[in-house]
Amino acid sequence: MRAISGLWRWRDNPLRRTTDLVEAWVALAALLLILVVTPLVGSLVGGLAQDALQESVREQRTSRHVVTATVVRKPAGSPLEADPEAATGQDIRTRVVAHWTAPDGTAHQGSVITSLDTPQTGDRFRIWTDQQGRTVARPLDSATAATHAVLAGFGAALLAVGLIEGGRRLVVWRMVRRRYARWDREWDKAGPDWGRTGAGS
Template sequence: MRAIGGLWRWRHNPLRRTTDLVEAWVALTALLVFLLVAPAVGCLVGAVAQDTLQEAVRAQRLSRHEVTATVARRPQGSLLEADPESVSGRGSRTRVVADWTAPDGTPHHGTVLAGLRSPHRGDHFPLWTDTHGRLVNRPLDSATATTHAVLAGLGTTLLTAGLVEGVRRLVVRGMVRRRYARWDQAWDRAGPDWGRTGTGS
């Protein structure tokens, strides 16, 4: 709003300098970019991120499978470990030796993290594997993908606005420096005797 007011104020002012008008136009342009361009860029990036992440969700759902594993035994010194996939960090899992069958029918045996607090031989728990039974992370869910896309769009909007403000400040700083340089030149031309009685008469 100050940019619009500045343009209106300087329209017919006899003391108006060209730099004053340019500075007001720069501020108005930056304001329009803040209000129109930055949100549009953010929406575009968010939409692209949403499409890409949802495609990743679909691909992971096709390539990752939940199988049921059976506890064979607990390894020596097995302790509760924080679940790396838990958002809150409060989830805990226990390291166990387990057996599972891959989606392609091959049997597997190995040490895995089970979502059981006190596992016993024969307990069942879910496990995510690829088609051949190799352990993989849980597939990305649609809601999490959407959250990441929204955050990407918001971050891009803020980054664009910050860049515009930085450019505006650099332009204004350059104009102010040139203005001060012109004032210094004008004072140098006036000479050290400016203002003394009888000088220049």
């Protein structure tokens, strides 16, 4: 709105300089770019992120499998640690030594994090593995992927706004610098005697 009011203010003003009018037009152009370009950028980036993330969801669903693991024993030392897949990262889980059978039929044993509160030898719980039985993170779900895509779109739109506003400020800064340089040249032409009585100015 400042751009529009700036153009209106300088429309018939006798004190208007060319740079004042250019500055108001630059502000209006930046405003229009923000209103038109940033939603397009956000939609485009969000759409591309959505496609890529949903493809990743489909790939993870086909390559990751839930298997049942059996507790063999608790490892030596502190078996408690934060669950990396928890929403806050503050949930404490127990690490145990367990064995499981991979989807390809091979037997595996290793240290894994369990969701059991007080695991005992022989307790069973579920873990995610790949086809060869290596433990992997839970696959990404569609809702989380969509949320990440929306955030990517918003981030891209905000970045576009920042770039446009930064460009506007850079143009205005350069115009102001040129204006001041012109004023300095004019003051230099007027000389040190400007304004003195009888100096001919």
